[in-house]
Amino acid sequence: MVALHDMALKRRVRPTHIFVQELKEGNTWGLQQLEIPQLWKTTQGADINVAVLDTGVYGEHPALAKRVKEFVIINPLGRRIKASPSFDSGCHGTQVCGTIAAGKTANGLNIGIAPEANLLVAGVMLGNANLRSIIEGITRDVL
Numbered sequence: 777m778v779a780l781h782d783m784a785l786k787r788r789v790r791p792t793h794i795f796v797q798e799l800k801e802g803n804t805w806g807l808q809q810l811e812i813p814q815l816w817k818t819t820q821g822a823d824i825n826v827a828v829l830d831t832g833v834y835g836e837h838p839a840l841a842k843r844v845k846e847f848v849i850i851n852p853l854g855r856r857i858k859a860s861p862s863f864d865s866g867c868h869g870t871q872v873c874g875t876i877a878a879g880k881t882a883n884g885l886n887i888g889i890a891p892e893a894n895l896l897v898a899g900v901m902l903g904n905a906n907l908r909s910i911i912e913g914i915t916r917d918v919l
Contacts, residue, residue: 803886806875812889821890826876829913830869832899835862837870839878839887845894852905854912865902873897 794805803813825845835844847862864870873895878888898913 798885799883802884807886807889810889813886815889819890821877821893824890824893825896826890826893827896827898827913827916828869828873828876829898829900829910830872831866831901832864832869833862833873833895833897834864834867834870835897837874837878839874839881840870840895841879843873843877843879843891843893843895844897846896847899848897848916849899849902850909850912850916852903852909854908856912856916859899862897863899865899868901869897869899 849857849859877893879891900909900913
């Protein structure tokens with residue numbers, strides 16, 4: 777932990793310069809800090825399925841075009857309910873999906889770690905979400 781803390785102190789974030797730097801490099805600050813462009817030389821996530829159990833996803837978001845392959849709601853009784861179009865009850869799921877597999881913004885900025893990955897999304901954090909909803913979501917995506 778000390779090494780990470782020391783590194784953070786050496787790499788101070790200057791918000792006024794971040795956006796300009798992001799546009800110049802074509803990647804978000806986070807992608808640059810994690811050296812994701814180097815990883816992309818090996819893979820961008822093609823043919824990889826990533827399960828996201830969250831508040832859902834706004835699959836029509838332009839940055840998520842063609843990434844959401846499956847969407848289901850799992851209610852507090854554990855029932856799986858197909859829903860179309862996909863939706864996000866709290867916006868958090870869309871942000872998570874974007875961090876994982878979004879492509880580019882309208883101005884060409886890369887924002888997702890694995891922009892070619894497939895997203896299998898289950899809305900489990902809706903209303904009276906409980907442990908059963910989450911377990912059913914895990915069962916759906918793992919088994």
